[in-house]
Amino acid sequence: MKHFSSFSIFLIATSINVAFSLLSDAAYHGPFPKVPKDMGTIQLGAFIFDNAELLDITGPMEIFGAPFNNLDIKINFIGTSLKPVKTAQSVLLTPKYTLSNAPKMDLFFIPGGPGIIPVMNSTKIMRQVTKRVKESTWTMTVCVGSAVLAKTDLMDGYNMTTNKMDFEWVVKNSEDAKVNWIKRARWVQDGKYVTSSGVSAGMDAALYILSEFTSLANAQNVSNFIEYSWHKDANDDPFADLYPYTRS
Ligand SMILES: *[C@@H]1O[C@H](CO)[C@@H](O)[C@H](O)[C@H]1NC(C)=O
Ligand SMILES: *[C@@H]1O[C@H](CO)[C@@H](O)[C@H](O)[C@H]1NC(C)=O
Ligand SMILES: *[C@@H]1O[C@H](CO)[C@@H](O)[C@H](O)[C@H]1NC(C)=O
Helix, strand or coil: CHHHHHHHHHHHHHHHHHHHHHHHHCCCCCCCCCCCCCCCCEEEEEECCCCCCHHHHHHHHHHHCCCCCCCCEEEEEEECCCCCEECCCCCEECCCEECCCCCCCCEEEECCCCCHHHHHHCHHHHHHHHHHHHHCCEEEECCCHHHHHHHCCCCCCCEECCCCCCHHHHHHCCHHHCCEECCCCCEEEECCEEEECCCCHHHHHHHHHHHHHCCHHHHHHHHHHCCCCCCCCCCCCHHHHHCCCCCC
16 A cells, blocks of 8 residues: 555656656747746856857847846857957957857857858757757847757747848748748747847847846836937837848
8 A cells, every 4th residue: 555655656746747847848938037036147158159240249248248237147258169259340259168168058149140151050069059048048149140049959939030131041041940030020039039130139139138137127227328229119120121021
């Protein structure tokens, strides 16, 4: 009898565990996840690579790193090696970690720029990026950085957006991913993912994330501090009209 009941408890515990892991593995499309109470300092891992777009990186980092943003956060640049990367604007940025030796990052960040092409072409880098995205609590992309994210095997059924000038290229190069590409959006949030439109749109998306992590008033305060007119409406995207979508 005693034997039997501990076995039933084992069975119940096992099925609860299975149910939980099914839940956590299932695609999550709900609101942007809150900062967990026990998180401590948020580790932001910004993936940088040769020919990344400078403002894609530095715009959001200005916001996440702002001294009065009421956020306990640390910015870490992560390269494919520790060699300084040369951005598309020829400004050098120095990684602190590599994709293989960095500790787990809470907020993983992928910029765009012409440098995404060799990144997407490398199976090894894509495997490492996929792992980083998977273990992150949140992932953010700017511009065509969303093409890199779409290239992981994680975005099936997700809403995403990207740079409007390169929209068709991104859609064409991620046909296997079954992404619901949103044609008019300054940024798109779906579950733990925020993908932004081109270059400066990354700042609007970063302010959105800051507002979710803290408050709207706090994000507004930071945009005032940097004298930036924050486009608060995620659907306000005048650039979508400049590049009409021609694919059916
Ligand atoms: C995804 O986008 C569609 C519009 O194409 C919208 O109806 C839906 O609510 C979005 N889903 C999420 C999870 O945001
Ligand atoms: C893609 O990778 C192949 C080898 O794996 C290489 O020959 C080719 O030059 C690469 N293309 C780009 C655009 O990086
Ligand atoms: C708003 O930002 C200013 C800097 O521009 C800072 O001095 C102030 O403490 C901030 N207010 C709050 C409530 O965080």
